[in-house]
Each structure stands twice: as structure tokens, then as C-alpha cells.
Amino acid sequence: MWDKDLGMWPSVVGSVLFLSSVEFVLSGKWHLPKQYRQRDESFLNDALSYGPNVCAIQEVYRTGEKFYPDCVKSRLRKICDRPTFVRYQCCGGYNLVQGEQGCPAVRPLKNVRETIKDLKLNEFSKLLTNTELERQLIDGGAYTVFVPEDEAFEDLTYDQKQRLFPWTYQALSLVHYHIVHGWRNTSTVKEDMDVPTLYYGLKPVRIGRNPIGVYTVNCARIIKPNILAANGIIHVIDKVMSPFDLLGNLTDVIMRDSSQFSNFINVLYTAKMVTYLRDGGMFTIFAPNNYAFSRLPDNLKERILKDQRTAEAVVRHHVAEGIYCGESVLITSGLKTMDGSKVTFRCRKNGYYVDNVKVISSDNIAGNGVFHTIDKLLIPRAVKTMDDLARDLNLNKFLQLSHEAGLLDLLESRSDMTLFAPTDEAFNALPTSFQTALLSEPVEMEQLFEYHLVKGKITQDDMIGDKYLETESGKKMKISVHRNGILVNDGEIITPNEECSNGIIHVIDKVLIPPEYDLLMLITRDKSLQTFLYHVENSKLQSLLLKDDAHYTVFAPTEEAFSKKSTHEMEKLYDNIELLRKNTLHHIVKKIIISRGIPANSMLQLQSMQGEPITISQDDSGNFYVNKHAKIVEVNIIATNGILFKIDRLLQCMCNSSG
Ligand SMILES: *[C@@H]1O[C@H](CO)[C@@H](O)[C@H](O)[C@H]1NC(C)=O
Numbered sequence: 001m002w003d004k005d006l007g008m009w010p011s012v013v014g015s016v017l018f019l020s021s022v023e024f025v026l027s028g029k030w031h032l033p034k035q036y037r038q039r040d041e042s043f044l045n046d047a048l049s050y051g052p053n054v055c056a057i058q059e060v061y062r063t064g065e066k067f068y069p070d071c072v073k074s075r076l077r078k079i080c081d082r083p084t085f086v087r088y089q090c091c092g093g094y095n096l097v098q099g100e101q102g103c104p105a106v107r108p109l110k111n112v113r114e115t116i117k118d119l120k121l122n123e124f125s126k127l128l129t130n131t132e133l134e135r136q137l138i139d140g141g142a143y144t145v146f147v148p149e150d151e152a153f154e155d156l157t158y159d160q161k162q163r164l165f166p167w168t169y170q171a172l173s174l175v176h177y178h179i180v181h182g183w184r185n186t187s188t189v190k191e192d193m194d195v196p197t198l199y200y201g202l203k204p205v206r207i208g209r210n211p212i213g214v215y216t217v218n219c220a221r222i223i224k225p226n227i228l229a230a231n232g233i234i235h236v237i238d239k240v241m242s243p244f245d246l247l248g249n250l251t252d253v254i255m256r257d258s259s260q261f262s263n264f265i266n267v268l269y270t271a272k273m274v275t276y277l278r279d280g281g282m283f284t285i286f287a288p289n290n291y292a293f294s295r296l297p298d299n300l301k302e303r304i305l306k307d308q309r310t311a312e313a314v315v316r317h318h319v320a321e322g323i324y325c326g327e328s329v330l331i332t333s334g335l336k337t338m339d340g341s342k343v344t345f346r347c348r349k350n351g352y353y354v355d356n357v358k359v360i361s362s363d364n365i366a367g368n369g370v371f372h373t374i375d376k377l378l379i380p381r382a383v384k385t386m387d388d389l390a391r392d393l394n395l396n397k398f399l400q401l402s403h404e405a406g407l408l409d410l411l412e413s414r415s416d417m418t419l420f421a422p423t424d425e426a427f428n429a430l431p432t433s434f435q436t437a438l439l440s441e442p443v444e445m446e447q448l449f450e451y452h453l454v455k456g457k458i459t460q461d462d463m464i465g466d467k468y469l470e471t472e473s474g475k476k477m478k479i480s481v482h483r484n485g486i487l488v489n490d491g492e493i494i495t496p497n498e499e500c501s502n503g504i505i506h507v508i509d510k511v512l513i514p515p516e517y518d519l520l521m522l523i524t525r526d527k528s529l530q531t532f533l534y535h536v537e538n539s540k541l542q543s544l545l546l547k548d549d550a551h552y553t554v555f556a557p558t559e560e561a562f563s564k565k566s567t568h569e570m571e572k573l574y575d576n577i578e579l580l581r582k583n584t585l586h587h588i589v590k591k592i593i594i595s596r597g598i599p600a601n602s603m604l605q606l607q608s609m610q611g612e613p614i615t616i617s618q619d620d621s622g623n624f625y626v627n628k629h630a631k632i633v634e635v636n637i638i639a640t641n642g643i644l645f646k647i648d649r650l651l652q653c654m655c656n657s658s659g
């Protein structure tokens with residue numbers, strides 16, 4: 001069957017130019033995207049130009065590292081922060097023919113042993129010489145052989161090199177461990193799989209592939225895949241694998257190295273996750289070493305080491321399900337950790353990073369996964385205290401003011417709180433005089449601070465319309481739900497539910513000013529509302545607007561509004577106290593309305609306390625109207641027991657005529 005497929009098969013034989021195979025045959029006419037043609041012209045051998053059986057590979061500039069992306073179109077401009085270029089070669093198994101385009105010549109296949117020799121994979125070759133295995137690779141099969149490139153042997157430690165003398169037991173084990181039975185090209189790898197090797201016929205290697213088509217074996221990258229031989233397939237890899245690679249599961253392997261991981265091991269025990277990470281799988285663990293723990297503040301370290309919930313949160317934040325080899329990360333890879341958060345595994349010029357933490361030893365593989373050693377902990381939100389979280393959320397102004405007022409400790413030490421934290425922009429939008437007052441008068445800031453703080457952990461799911469939250473200041477905060485979101489007083493929640501160890505932060509876009517007065521007091525103190533006050537008093541509605549436990553919206557007509565009425569109309573009102581009372585009640589709604597909750601070009605329908613309907617609407621230019629004709633001239637004046645809007649016209653009710 002292989003012979004039949006040969007025309008399409010990227011097999012190889014070393015040739016004059018050392019033409020390696022690649023897994024992607026771009027057979028037939030070679031259509032190179034224009035921009036690549038120009039850019040990479042210098043690497044195109046004339047004889048190779050366009051023609052059949054030309055293959056492209058990406059190389060990382062100045063490192064000689066080669067990658068084989070699924071197609072040239074998805075070419076990565078940079079790999080690990082280094083620029084790449086594309087090189088064109090004859091596809092594996094094809095050769096140049098003098099005077100012809102492309103690579104039309106097909107070479108006959110040789111056996112695996114010969115092919116390895118032809119590929120000049122000398123170190124691995126040496127280990128095979130005069131062994132029983134060598135015979136098998138000549139006339140047995142079929143085999144799939146993962147052959148480390150020569151450079152990979154240089155990376156071995158001195159000890160390892162010493163033990164790898166040809167003919168030794170160790171050398172033989174190692175070679176057996178690089179061979180599996182059968183024809184296994186990379187297309188057969190759909191997902192991570194463990195494949196038994198010739199090493200006692202069982203110790204497996206793990207073949208993996210990532211979504212962009214990087215293949216690994218035990219986290220060694222396949223740098224030249226699918227080189228076809230007469231009795232097998234060769235994949236060149238960039239590391240020497242070890243028969244001990246998959247020996248022991250993650251926790252066992254980590255525990256073997258207690259000099260590095262004693263703290264992390266303790267945390268695993270405190271978190272009661274040792275068994276889980278030993279029996280389950282597959283996992284990727286970012287394992288912090290002891291140095292990472294030594295960098296923690298004492299109290300946090302104590303908490304992580306001793307408190308089960310904290311330890312568990314930390315461990316879950318360092319573990320992702322599935323296997324993520326560093327070798328398969330070409331730029332970045334977003335991983336979801338077990339606590340549901342996301343971390344970024346990325347490759348930079350000088351190594352791998354998870355978020356901004358450097359990986360100091362990558363791709364340590366174990367029976368049920370892989371671990372990478374890091375020297376700094378990734379602290380999950382759930383372990384941070386509220387002040388840390390506020391820093392993460394860039395609530396700098398809030399933090400600064402809280403600090404000035406000596407309130408920062410509160411955010412660290414108290415438990416179970418909900419903070420509605422205004423953004424920096426919200427603070428900047430305050431009048432300058434107000435900002436200065438907050439800075440210079442800690443008491444002001446304290447009151448403001450306490451007005452943004454509520455006892456208990458209140459998530460967005462706990463917030464429903466027309467409810468009040470009792471703030472730490474003793475004053476209430478109004479929750480209202482509208483079609484586009486949730487408001488607290490007139491501030492909108494823009495980032496909800498940021499949870500940390502001792503509470504929840506909801507970021508809001510307004511500084512909430514604690515109300516000082518009840519509705520009656522607001523009206524009494526306002527010079528432009530004196531006639532309305534007179535109406536309230538004569539309607540005997542003072543007690544209503546004083547009440548602490550009810551919440552009203554009052555549409556208070558200004559002096560200007562009254563001036564639009566004729567003396568006659570006013571006298572008619574004053575002659576009939578019942579009519580006056582009805583009229584006044586027509587300006588009050590037993591519900592709190594926040595103008596921001598009313599979308600533009602729409603109308604909110606309500607019932608006044610007098611019983612007739614009233615509407616509030618917003619026009620194109622952001623003006624609000626009651627019953628279409630009374631313009632709201634001042635919005636959202638918040639009282640301890642409600643909210644006040646000033647309007648420029650009296651609202652008419654039917655009661656006027658019936659009275
Ligand atoms: C892999 O082998 C299968 C047959 O088993 C073949 O159809 C396929 O084309 C091969 N793929 C590559 C990339 O060599």
C-alpha cells in the first residue's frame with residue numbers, strides 16, 4: 001500500500017541537499033502566496049523554484065529550530081518572540097532533476113536502519129550498531145522510530161552520557177524505548193495517546209498534538225515527522241527520551257524531589273489533593289518550588305500552608321486538566337486551571353512563562369501528566385484579600401483615598417464584605433472641591449467608604465430590583481434592575497462579582513454620595529421648592545416624606561413650575577384641601593426610580609400615589625420628562641428614604657376636574 005501511495009507520500013531519503021521530509025505535501029503545482037515569494041526569495045534554490053513536490057517549513061531565525069505548521073498560510077511570523085522564515089525543500093522522498101522544475105525524482109525506499117544512517121542521525125545510529133535490534137530494523141517491522149537528533153545527545157548530563165555507551169544495558173533500554181510497533185504517522189494522532197514501546201513491550205511513550213499541529217512524544221518535539229522507510233516510519237525528535245519518563249504519577253514524582261518541593265507537598269496535603277492528583281489524570285501542574293514560597297508574605301504563606309480552603313484554592317489554580325508541554329507552545333496557549341480561571345502559558349525568547357511567572361524547568365513528565373517548575377506562586381483571586389483584588393482591578397483612586405483615611409487595613413482584615421468600588425474615572429468626575437475634601441478630611445472619606453461597603457457576600461445573583469442594602473454607614477443603598485444592567489443608587493455595576501477571600505467587589509461607574517437628608521428635609525432646604533413644601537404641609541404629607549422605612553420618588557415642581565399656573569387655578573387648589581392633597585400625591589410614586597434605568601426613546605409607566613398613571617421618558621438628547629410635558633430639571637437627588645426629581649411643570653390629574 002505504501003508503494004501505491006508513494007506519489008502523495010512525503011517519504012524521504014537523504015539526498016545531495018539533505019532534503020528532509022515534511023508532513024505536508026503540497027503536491028502538484030506549487031502556489032506560493034506572493035508576499036512569501038518575495039520575502040523568502042533568498043532561500044529558494046533556483047532549481048527548486050516552482051514545481052512538483054516542493055515543501056515548505058518554517059524555521060526560527062538564527063536558531064535552526066524547525067516547525068511544521070499545518071499549512072504555510074497559518075505561518076507564524078514569530079515563534080517564542082523570534083522571527084521566522086520559510087524555507088522550501090523537496091518533499092521527503094523526492095529529489096531534484098537537473099534542468100527540471102520542482103522535485104520530480106522519486107527515490108526508492110530503504111529500510112529503517114539505512115534510512116537513519118542516510119539521515120545522518122549518527123548518535124542514535126551508534127547505539128544501534130551490532131545489536132539484535134539493528135537486525136530487526138533492517139528486516140523486521142513495521143516500526144515507528146523516534147530518533148533524537150544529534151544535538152539532543154549533547155543536552156544530556158555527563159552522567160547520562162557516560163551510561164549511554166553503546167552496548168551497555170542502559171543504551172539498549174534507551175533505544176528500545178524510542179521504538180513502537182506499527183506504522184504510525186502523525187495523521188494517526190488525533191489526541192494525546194500512550195503507545196507501548198519495545199522496552200519490555202510495555203513502557204509507553206506519550207504522543208501528543210496541539211491544535212496548531214505541533215506533535216510531541218513525551219514532550220519532545222517532533223521536528224521532522226513521517227520519514228518513510230520500507231519497513232517503518234521515522235520521526236526526528238529534539239530530545240532524548242528516558243525509560244523513566246512516565247515512571248510514577250505526578251505527586252510521586254514531585255514528592256521524590258522534596259528538597260525542591262517540600263512546601264508545595266505540604267500544601268498538597270493540606271488541600272487534601274495528593275490522591276486526586278496521583279490517581280486521576282491527565283494533568284498539567286505548575287509546581288512552585290520552595291523559593292517561590294519563601295517569597296510570600298508570612299501571613300499569606302501561613303494561610304496557604306495551613307488552611308485547607310486556601311490551600312485547595314491555590315492548588316487548583318496551579319493545575320490544568322490535560323497535558324500541556326512547553327515544547328508545543330509556540331507563542332501562547334491559554335489554559336483553564338481547575339479553579340475555572342485562565343492562565344497564559346507562553347514562550348518567550350528566554351524561556352516559558354505562565355502568566356508572568358517564569359518556568360524554571362519545563363516538561364517534567366509523569367504517568368498521569370506533566371509538571372513545570374515555577375519560582376513564584378500564582379495567587380488566585382479567591383486567596384487574595386480585598387485590597388489585593390482592588391489593586392488587580394486598578395481601583396487606584398479608591399485605594400489611595402482609603403489609604404489616606406487609614407481604612408486600607410479594613411479591606412484586609414474584615415471578612416465577608418461586599419464592596420461597591422468606584423473606578424478612577426468615577427472619582428475624577430467628582431467636583432474638584434469634593435475630591436480635595438475627601439483627601440483632606442478623613443472623616444468625609446470614611447463616611448463615603450462605609451457607604452460603599454455592605455456586610456456579607458452579595459453577588460449579582462442576590463440583587464433584585466426595588467431592594468435596599470444596608471451599608472456600613474447605616475444608610476441605605478438602592479438596588480434597581482433595568483434592561484441594560486443593575487444600578488446601585490445611580491451608579492451602574494460595570495464589573496460584577498469579583499470574589500476574593502474575604503469578600504466581593506463590584507466595580508461601579510459612579511461615586512455614591514451618602515444621602516444626608518430625608519425627602520422632607522431635602523424639600524424644606526431647597527429654596528426653589530418652597531411652594532411645593534407649602535402644598536406638602538397643607539396636604540398633611542410631612543410624615544409620609546419623613547418615614548424612614550418607606551421609599552418614594554418625588555417629582556417636585558419648582559417655583560418656576562408654579563409660576564406657569566394662573567392665580568385662578570392655584571386658588572381653586574387652595575380652596576379644596578382634598579383636591580390639593582390629591583394633586584400633591586400625584587407627584588409621588590411609591591417606588592424608587594433612577595433616571596439611568598430609563599433607556600432613551602422609551603417610556604416608563606408608573607402609578608402615582610393618587611392613583612392615576614404617570615410616565616417618565618427620555619428623549620434623544622438625554623432629557624427626561626414626566627407625562628411628556630414636565631421636564632425634569634434636576635435628576636436623582638438621593639435622600640435617605642427616596643429620591644427627588646425637580647420638574648418645571650405641575651402634573652395634572654383627573655382629580656382636578658372631578659374635585
Ligand atoms: C498517514 O498514514 C495514512 C495511512 O495509514 C495515510 O492515509 C496518510 O496519508 C498518512 N499521512 C501522512 C501525513 O503521512
Ligand SMILES: *[C@@H]1O[C@H](CO)[C@@H](O)[C@H](O)[C@H]1NC(C)=O
Pocket residue numbers: 249278279280281282367368
Ligand atoms: C496513575 O494515574 C493513572 C491515571 O492516569 C491511574 O490509572 C493510576 O492508577 C495511577 N497510578 C498510581 C500508582 O496512582
